[in-house]
Amino acid sequence: MRLSRFLMLRIAAVSLAMMACALLLALWQARLNIAREERGATETARLFDELDGLESGPAGDMPAHLSALRQISAQGRLRHLQLQLQDDHGNDLLPRLPETSTPLQRGYAWLLPPAYGGVKPTTPQWNLQRADGRRFHVTLLLDPGSERSESLTDIAGLLGILLGYGALTLLAVYVALRLALRPMRKIIYAIGQYQRDRYDYRLPPLRLLELHTIGQALNHMAQSLASSQEARRRLDLQLRSLREDERSRLARELHDELGQRLTAMRADTAWLVRRSLGQPPLADVANALAEHCEHVQHALRDLLQRLRARQPYEDEDEPLPLHRLLHELVDSWRDMPDQGTRFELAMAIDEHAVGGDVALTVYRLTQEALTNIARHAQATRVGIRLALHDDGRLEWSVCDDGNGLTDPGQAAYRGNGLVGMRERVWALHGEIDMFATHPHSSRPGLTIRARLPLQPVSATSLTNDRLAHGEPDYPS
Numbered sequence: 001m002r003l004s005r006f007l008m009l010r011i012a013a014v015s016l017a018m019m020a021c022a023l024l025l026a027l028w029q030a031r032l033n034i035a036r037e038e039r040g041a042t043e044t045a046r047l048f049d050e051l052d053g054l055e056s057g058p059a060g061d062m063p064a065h066l067s068a069l070r071q072i073s074a075q076g077r078l079r080h081l082q083l084q085l086q087d088d089h090g091n092d093l094l095p096r097l098p099e100t101s102t103p104l105q106r107g108y109a110w111l112l113p114p115a116y117g118g119v120k121p122t123t124p125q126w127n128l129q130r131a132d133g134r135r136f137h138v139t140l141l142l143d144p145g146s147e148r149s150e151s152l153t154d155i156a157g158l159l160g161i162l163l164g165y166g167a168l169t170l171l172a173v174y175v176a177l178r179l180a181l182r183p184m185r186k187i188i189y190a191i192g193q194y195q196r197d198r199y200d201y202r203l204p205p206l207r208l209l210e211l212h213t214i215g216q217a218l219n220h221m222a223q224s225l226a227s228s229q230e231a232r233r234r235l236d237l238q239l240r241s242l243r244e245d246e247r248s249r250l251a252r253e254l255h256d257e258l259g260q261r262l263t264a265m266r267a268d269t270a271w272l273v274r275r276s277l278g279q280p281p282l283a284d285v286a287n288a289l290a291e292h293c294e295h296v297q298h299a300l301r302d303l304l305q306r307l308r309a310r311q312p313y314e315d316e317d318e319p320l321p322l323h324r325l326l327h328e329l330v331d332s333w334r335d336m337p338d339q340g341t342r343f344e345l346a347m348a349i350d351e352h353a354v355g356g357d358v359a360l361t362v363y364r365l366t367q368e369a370l371t372n373i374a375r376h377a378q379a380t381r382v383g384i385r386l387a388l389h390d391d392g393r394l395e396w397s398v399c400d401d402g403n404g405l406t407d408p409g410q411a412a413y414r415g416n417g418l419v420g421m422r423e424r425v426w427a428l429h430g431e432i433d434m435f436a437t438h439p440h441s442s443r444p445g446l447t448i449r450a451r452l453p454l455q456p457v458s459a460t461s462l463t464n465d466r467l468a469h470g471e472p473d474y475p476s
């Protein structure tokens with residue numbers, strides 16, 4: 001259904017209900033008016049009856065007639081008329097009705113003075129002559145105040161009805177709008193998911209055509225983004241795998257070519273050193289040559305280790321020996337000359353459960369984090385931790401107590417290492433964050449933490465996993 005049609009139908013239905021209520025109120029008011037008219041007419045008839053009794057009835061009934069007349073002339077009972085009754089001496093026998101009192105009534109009387117239709121009203125007066133000689137003087141005055149107060153009540157009633165009608169209509173429109181726009185919460189929720197790069201969320205079909213169209217468009221957009229992200233991830237992984245292959249090839253060539261020759265050179269220099277014993281200038285050169293050879297061999301071993309994760313003799317299909325690799329990596333930093341930093345490595349995972357790409361990523365992340373610490377942190381302690389997180393993912397972290405980073409987002413622009421770490425983690429559907437190890441210290445240090453799936457995930461398995469959790473709670 002279209003939004004405009006839905007709103008119109010709702011508003012029309014509510015307006016009809018409101019009008020029915022207003023009609024009922026108006027009928028109730030008319031009933032009150034009729035009852036008032038009837039009572040006024042009855043009281044007028046009773047007035048003449050009582051006046052007749054006062055004039056011609058027995059003297060003993062006079063007090064009862066006077067009391068009945070007092071009742072009849074009380075406020076508002078004789079509609080639009082006021083009765084005055086005086087004895088022979090001009091004394092009022094009935095209380096005079098008070099003048100218009102409240103400011104509203106006075107203002108209303110000023111606004112609507114008596115009109116009399118252009119003819120000055122007559123004031124009927126007559127005398128009652130009893131047989132016992134007592135006389136009464138009767139005056140019937142026009143009372144415009146009572147008509148005014150009745151019309152004032154009518155206007156107030158009308159205003160009340162209009163106000164109530166307006167307020168209820170507004171309320172109804174508000175409720176109809178809220179109901180109509182309720183599915184917007186789902187749309188806003190979906191947009192929030194996409195803003196957090198969670199493109200696997202899909203909107204369900206929505207009842208209103210316009211919102212349904214928006215929902216379908218968002219679903220389509222999310223689908224395209226998810227596919228292109230997945231394609232980028234695959235490409236990224238392929239590129240990294242190619243780079244790893246290239247690094248392995250280079251390492252193999254270096255190992256086979258230079259490694260063997262260096263070993264031969266070291267054997268030759270050892271022979272030279274032995275033969276030059278007792279020939280000081282020659283012995284010095286031979287010793288220096290032997291030292292250079294040893295140095296180059298160490299440097300080559302170092303380079304080979306950084307270039308590739310596997311030893312040349314290891315089977316490519318076997319899982320990567322993560323424990324050994326990380327231990328060797330950390331040992332190589334511990335063994336650095338003049339190393340003033342303490343390294344602690346804690347691993348609480350089964351390396352056979354970790355996929356090859358994931359293990360390699362963990363290794364490269366650790367390599368970069370340790371290199372950064374050596375270059376930038378001036379840390380005294382470094383902790384490397386690998387554990388299984390509660391959600392079943394692998395949690396890797398490296399923390400140091402060095403200089404720290406005030407703005408990791410900004411720091412990433414200064415080199416390629418941090419950006420590369422983010423990309424590696426992103427390619428595996430993981431998450432990475434960086435924060436101060438000791439936030440309130442003068443040397444806050446840096447902790448880099450990543451959570452990765454144990455095995456590389458496909459986009460469909462992620463979607464199914466999230467869908468299995470059912471409808472999310474939309475914010476209200």
Ligand SMILES: Nc1ncnc2c1ncn2[C@@H]1O[C@H](COP(=O)(O)OP(=O)(O)OP(=O)(O)O)[C@@H](O)[C@H]1O
Pocket residue numbers: 372373375376377400402403404405411412413414415416417418419445446
């Ligand atoms: N552990 C750390 N402690 C303090 N600062 C760090 C740490 N790690 C990184 N940084 C800061 O972040 C910046 C970016 O690091 P990144 O690894 O991206 O680049 P880099 O190490 O300078 O160069 P490269 O591209 O060779 O890695 C560094 O220049 C450094 O200022």
Ligand SMILES: [Mg+2]
Pocket residue numbers: 368371372415416417418
């Ligand atoms: Mg770096």
